[in-house]
Amino acid sequence: MTEAPTLINEATPPSIAPKRLKSLQRVGVLCGFAAGAWLGAAEAPTKLVSIGVSPLVISFMMVLGVFLARWSVPALLQGMSQVREDVRQAPHLMLWGILAGCLWAVANTLTIFAIRNIGLSIAFPLWNSNSLLGIFWGFVLFNELRNAGRLRWLGVLGGAALMFVGGVLLAAASSVQAQGHAMLGIAGALGAGVLWGTMYIPYRKAYLTGMSPLSFVTFFAVGELGMISALAIVYTGGIHSLWQQLVLSQGVLFWLVLGGVMWVIGDIFQQYAAKYIGISRGIPLSNTNQLWGLLWGILVFAELRGASRTVHFEVIGGSVLMALGAGAVAVSSATEKEHSRWKDAAQRETQRYNLDQDYVLARMAGEGGARQKRTWLDWLLAGVSTAVIVAFALTAEIPKSEPHWGAMAALLAAMLVLLAISGIALWRATKFS
Amino acid sequence: MNKEHASQDRWLLGTVLGDIHFWIPLAVLLGGLVLLKWISR
Numbered sequence: 425m426t427e428a429p430t431l432i433n434e435a436t437p438p439s440i441a442p443k444r445l446k447s448l449q450r451v452g453v454l455c456g457f458a459a460g461a462w463l464g465a466a467e468a469p470t471k472l473v474s475i476g477v478s479p480l481v482i483s484f485m486m487v488l489g490v491f492l493a494r495w496s497v498p499a500l501l502q503g504m505s506q507v508r509e510d511v512r513q514a515p516h517l518m519l520w521g522i523l524a525g526c527l528w529a530v531a532n533t534l535t536i537f538a539i540r541n542i543g544l545s546i547a548f549p550l551w552n553s554n555s556l557l558g559i560f561w562g563f564v565l566f567n568e569l570r571n572a573g574r575l576r577w578l579g580v581l582g583g584a585a586l587m588f589v590g591g592v593l594l595a596a597a598s599s600v601q602a603q604g605h606a607m608l609g610i611a612g613a614l615g616a617g618v619l620w621g622t623m624y625i626p627y628r629k630a631y632l633t634g635m636s637p638l639s640f641v642t643f644f645a646v647g648e649l650g651m652i653s654a655l656a657i658v659y660t661g662g663i664h665s666l667w668q669q670l671v672l673s674q675g676v677l678f679w680l681v682l683g684g685v686m687w688v689i690g691d692i693f694q695q696y697a698a699k700y701i702g703i704s705r706g707i708p709l710s711n712t713n714q715l716w717g718l719l720w721g722i723l724v725f726a727e728l729r730g731a732s733r734t735v736h737f738e739v740i741g742g743s744v745l746m747a748l749g750a751g752a753v754a755v756s757s758a759t760e761k762e763h764s765r766w767k768d769a770a771q772r773e774t775q776r777y778n779l780d781q782d783y784v785l786a787r788m789a790g791e792g793g794a795r796q797k798r799t800w801l802d803w804l805l806a807g808v809s810t811a812v813i814v815a816f817a818l819t820a821e822i823p824k825s826e827p828h829w830g831a832m833a834a835l836l837a838a839m840l841v842l843l844a845i846s847g848i849a850l851w852r853a854t855k856f857s
Numbered sequence: 858m859n860k861e862h863a864s865q866d867r868w869l870l871g872t873v874l875g876d877i878h879f880w881i882p883l884a885v886l887l888g889g890l891v892l893l894k895w896i897s898r
């Protein structure tokens with residue numbers, strides 16, 4: 425049986441068929457929601473063990489877990505031969521990926537200082553304003569929301585604004601006492617938001633030129649680990665001092681690595697959302713991570729036990745607003761007219777970087793994924809990563825905190841259902857292209 | 858002109874550096890490092 429054609433043959437350049445476009449956008453929206461669930465849950469392992477551990481050690485170990493997963497998951501899902509093929513087609517994206525990873529690492533470190541100075545409650549919504557910057561860059565640089573019509577503008581901007589207000593309420597409910605200089609903390613949180621919001625420029629650059637998110641994240645990880653290693657060495661006082669802190673925290677390192685691995689699953693979905701619905705929709709949807717983070721806090725770690733009625737009102741109100749905002753963004757997917765403007769931006773990239781137009785258009789249409797066979801290198805990467813994670817697990821201490829196991833099982837089940845639904849939909853529609 | 862330039866630049870480094878979009882995240886990254894230095898005093 426032959427596959428239905430997905431490109432309409434018109435005068436150059438061809439368009440993606442409307443039915444195919446809708447199917448890709450449905451998958452993108454699903455990926456955005458799955459990203460929120462997994463990114464939100466990634467904080468859970470660190471909550472078990474973070475007391476008494478240096479923030480930079482936490483960040484460094486999470487990034488180590490991220491690095492291991494960012495190389496082994498793509499090796500298993502599409503094979504490193506596919507990464508090589510993508511690099512052959514668009515070698516410039518290696519540099520863009522490394523730059524994006526550096527931005528992520530600096531932003532993540534800024535959030536640590538922000539939380540220390542103003543507490544999570546104020547810092548979280550400040551840096552989650554990154555979605556508004558993502559919408560701005562998407563519009564200015566990549567033609568997103570052009571020719572979109574008032575209703576879709578209202579859906580995306582109004583939805584992002586609702587999510588921001590919901591985020592403020594949720595953060596107020598999960599308050600942590602501020603201990604430092606408010607001015608420095610606010611600057612850190614806003615700075616992190618600007619860095620993360622700008623990090624979506626490389627994302628969109630890569631996906632307009634057709635690169636598979638699974639290939640892009642491998643270079644992203646190099647920038648991420650390189651930058652966080654440099655920052656950890658500088659801010660802990662040298663390699664020797666960093667090593668000593670790692671040895672002292674030996675029993676909890678596994679939980680931090682596990683958090684990093686869970687974060688990667690969410691981030692891969694976030695990357696696919698950015699590819700198929702753009703950064704102006706994908707980023708607000710994946711920012712529902714705050715809602716999931718709070719669910720873990722309340723249900724598993726009983727963080728609101730004995731809290732006042734005001735706090736419960738903030739949680740319910742914030743959750744409803746965030747869900748409504750996410751819903752508005754989700755139903756405001758790009759029209760054919762808007763998508764033709766995305767294609768103009770893709771054509772600009774094709775010409776600038778002398779890319780193969782057929783490759784770019786096919787990849788934009790979600791074609792050409794996972795055609796390579798796995799090689800010994802793929803199995804070696806997956807094996808080494810697994811061995812490192814198992815080694816950390818063998819030295820892990822059982823956390824002293826007592827989470828609510830039933831709620832944890834329910835949340836994990838919900839996340840696995842989202843993972844399965846989104847993963848299968850992504851595979852069927854794009855073969856992870 | 859871009860196309861001719863890109864075809865002579867195997868790893869496209871020169872083309873990336875000539876892309877104004879590249880300088881926006883790079884400038885933000887440098888600004889972030891300065892900010893980090895300041896708030897970590």
